[in-house]
Amino acid sequence: MGSVSARRLAKELREIQSEGCPVGITLVDASDFSKWLFTIEVMGNSQYQGEAYTLQFRFDAQYPISSPAVQFVVTDGKEAPVHPHVYSNGHICASILGSEWSPVLSVIAVCVTLQSMLASCKKKERPADNDRYVRTAPDNPKKTLFHYDDDT
Amino acid sequence: MSTTRVPTINDLRVKLCYICREEERADQPSDNPPRAWTHPCNCTLIAHEDCLLKWIQSSQSNPSRAPNALKCPQCGTQYEIESDEPVILRVLASGNQVLQRFGRYFTVFGAAAAVGIVGTSVYVCLTAYGAWAVEQFIGKEMFDLILTDDPINWTWSAYINLPLLPISLILSRFTSGTSSMVIPSLLVWPPAPPVGERSRRLFEYWSKPENSSRIRDGLLPKYYWPPPPILFGVVGVPIVRSIYRHCFGNLYYKLLGTPMPTQRRGARPGLRFNEGPLIIRIRAVDDEGHEIGQDEEDGHPADEAPAPPAQDGAAAGGQDANADPNAAAVQAAEQLIEINASSLGRRIGGALIIPAIASTMGTLLFRLSRRSSLLRAFLGLRGRKATGLLPLPPWGRLALFPEEKELNMPWKQLSVFQQTRVGLKILVSAFLGGSRTWVDSDPVWWRNAVGFGLFVVAKDCIHLLHLWLAKRELESRRVKDRDFAGVDIRELDLLPSFAELI
Numbered sequence: 001m002g003s004v005s006a007r008r009l010a011k012e013l014r015e016i017q018s019e020g021c022p023v024g025i026t027l028v029d030a031s032d033f034s035k036w037l038f039t040i041e042v043m044g045n046s047q048y049q050g051e052a053y054t055l056q057f058r059f060d061a062q063y064p065i066s067s068p069a070v071q072f073v074v075t076d077g078k079e080a081p082v083h084p085h086v087y088s089n090g091h092i093c094a095s096i097l098g099s100e101w102s103p104v105l106s107v108i109a110v111c112v113t114l115q116s117m118l119a120s121c122k123k124k125e126r127p128a129d130n131d132r133y134v135r136t137a138p139d140n141p142k143k144t145l146f147h148y149d150d151d152t
Numbered sequence: 153m154s155t156t157r158v159p160t161i162n163d164l165r166v167k168l169c170y171i172c173r174e175e176e177r178a179d180q181p182s183d184n185p186p187r188a189w190t191h192p193c194n195c196t197l198i199a200h201e202d203c204l205l206k207w208i209q210s211s212q213s214n215p216s217r218a219p220n221a222l223k224c225p226q227c228g229t230q231y232e233i234e235s236d237e238p239v240i241l242r243v244l245a246s247g248n249q250v251l252q253r254f255g256r257y258f259t260v261f262g263a264a265a266a267v268g269i270v271g272t273s274v275y276v277c278l279t280a281y282g283a284w285a286v287e288q289f290i291g292k293e294m295f296d297l298i299l300t301d302d303p304i305n306w307t308w309s310a311y312i313n314l315p316l317l318p319i320s321l322i323l324s325r326f327t328s329g330t331s332s333m334v335i336p337s338l339l340v341w342p343p344a345p346p347v348g349e350r351s352r353r354l355f356e357y358w359s360k361p362e363n364s365s366r367i368r369d370g371l372l373p374k375y376y377w378p379p380p381p382i383l384f385g386v387v388g389v390p391i392v393r394s395i396y397r398h399c400f401g402n403l404y405y406k407l408l409g410t411p412m413p414t415q416r417r418g419a420r421p422g423l424r425f426n427e428g429p430l431i432i433r434i435r436a437v438d439d440e441g442h443e444i445g446q447d448e449e450d451g452h453p454a455d456e457a458p459a460p461p462a463q464d465g466a467a468a469g470g471q472d473a474n475a476d477p478n479a480a481a482v483q484a485a486e487q488l489i490e491i492n493a494s495s496l497g498r499r500i501g502g503a504l505i506i507p508a509i510a511s512t513m514g515t516l517l518f519r520l521s522r523r524s525s526l527l528r529a530f531l532g533l534r535g536r537k538a539t540g541l542l543p544l545p546p547w548g549r550l551a552l553f554p555e556e557k558e559l560n561m562p563w564k565q566l567s568v569f570q571q572t573r574v575g576l577k578i579l580v581s582a583f584l585g586g587s588r589t590w591v592d593s594d595p596v597w598w599r600n601a602v603g604f605g606l607f608v609v610a611k612d613c614i615h616l617l618h619l620w621l622a623k624r625e626l627e628s629r630r631v632k633d634r635d636f637a638g639v640d641i642r643e644l645d646l647l648p649s650f651a652e653l654i
Binding site: 011 | 170171172173174197203206207210216217220225226
């Protein structure tokens with residue numbers, strides 16, 4: 001593992017362990033520096049009240065220069081939240097994971113952003129092109145060139 | 153003093169790289185060698201210079217991130233990069249951009265050019281064909297007068313008429329029964345003024361006073377035959393055609409015992425072509441206004457006369473037989489023939505070869521006319537012109553049309569009434585007499601038109617003969633009867649009379 005990415009991830013992990021995660025976000029697994037798992041719950045009044053989703057981060061050696069590959073886990077009976085920007089295979093259409101990614105963001109910052117994305121959802125529905133996308137989607141969501149059509 | 157001092161990166165107690173998240177304390181300079189730090193924007197973010205450069209470089213090479221590569225992710229300030237960027241590198245980079253832009257333009261213009269080239273070459277082919285067809289039809293002599301081989305001499309209308317010629321020839325094959333339009337479309341040329349070098353020489357020759365006086369003296373004969381081409385095309389051809397259709401219809405009826413169908417193709421809407429393994433069917437919207445499906449065989453309204461596909465021809469034949477057995481037989485025979493006569497290429501090729509056929513038939517007639525003075529008169533053939541004389545300029549007679557004095561006066565001196573009169577006269581004479589181009593030249597067009605007419609007649613007759621023979625063959629068909637040799641007698645339920653004989 002590249003030293004820069006390992007050192008940075010180690011530092012982020014240390015911060016999580018010392019300061020704890022924000023409310024509703026729980027670190028499930030960070031046993032190595034290639035894949036981390038979190039659970040996300042939306043606090044307060046929202047469409048997703050009482051539901052917990054598992055979020056998976058995959059890092060490559062270029063992290064944080066290159067963005068992490070982030071998606072919801074849809075195996076082992078887990079499901080992706082029904083949301084206009086979340087495909088049923090767990091892939092997420094969010095600009096901060098693609099063109100808006102920057103090293104100033106961190107794993108926790110991504111978790112918080114996605115949590116607020118769910119919290120602000122007005123109507124539970126899949127993206128319009130869900131079926132077509134899921135049929136042809138690559139394994140790694142970073143290989144998809146998403147078209148970000150709004151900021152919600 | 154201290155208030156005016158602005159802190160820099162070196163004044164920070166703890167430096168934290170926003171990219172790699174490593175920190176460096178001023179009181180314990182740990183790393184060796186020390187790494188350079190930078191504060192590139194207006195907010196509190198700082199970074200190792202090499203981390204930031206790496207991030208910028210990676211962003212610049214990613215098309216979706218490139219626009220924001222030089223912006224601070226937090227405050228949006230534009231980073232300023234200083235580098236050894238020699239002029240030549242800048243030139244190369246901007247040159248690259250320009251080339252990229254030109255490349256895009258080239259894609260667009262290239263596509264347009266490709267379309268243009270294809271279109272132009274099609275146009276050139278059509279025009280070349282048109283010129284060839286006209287030459288075939290009106291003969292070399294007149295072709296050299298009014299069109300010539302050199303496109304530079306052509307009038308602008310030639311560039312429209314010529315390419316339309318093959319198209320109208322082909323179209324004439326697909327609209328029912330209008331082969332009569334072929335000849336008029338080849339005769340649209342008469343108003344064309346003569347062009348080319350030869351014409352100019354003729355004009356100079358005949359405009360000399362001593363020569364033009366010879367025309368005035370009536371030295372040259374007047375020709376009233378063959379008929380003027382416009383008149384012939386507009387009036388003569390339809391008359392001849394309708395007379396011919398009538399006669400041919402009579403012959404058809406006598407031979408086949410059923411009146412000739414008004415439409416040769418029967419009631420099937422659209423066209424059907426048989427290209428060997430490939431059957432092309434183009435269907436039009438039928439009378440009721442609804443479109444008939446691509447492969448729908450039973451889509452016809454019941455009251456229309458069915459034009460059955462070949463495989464169930466027998467059934468339809470039987471239905472028609474109630475009305476007229478002869479018509480059914482003819483229809484069946486037509487189907488037998490048409491199976492081998494409906495290729496698209498055959499129709500288009502047949503249309504395009506018309507000028508050559510006309511020319512060949514005209515030449516044939518010309519040869520035959522040497523043996524018959526009657527034919528020579530009919531074809532309007534003239535003896536050689538008087539020796540030493542150049543042929544009359546094509547516009548000659550029109551120019552010195554009448555003895556009338558108006559024409560000898562300058563146009564501007566004529567009254568309005570006189571101007572109208574002269575104009576009308578020229579118009580009428582052009583219509584009735586054709587432009588003199590046509591009257592004074594060897595009337596190749598006439599013998600070609602007659603020849604083509606004969607060819608059509610011969611073709612129709614051959615078709616009729618074919619039809620008649622096919623019909624007779626159909627009517628005379630019998631299935632050969634055989635005895636039961638080789639069949640076990642016990643399996644047959646035989647009459648007692650047969651059993652007795654054994």
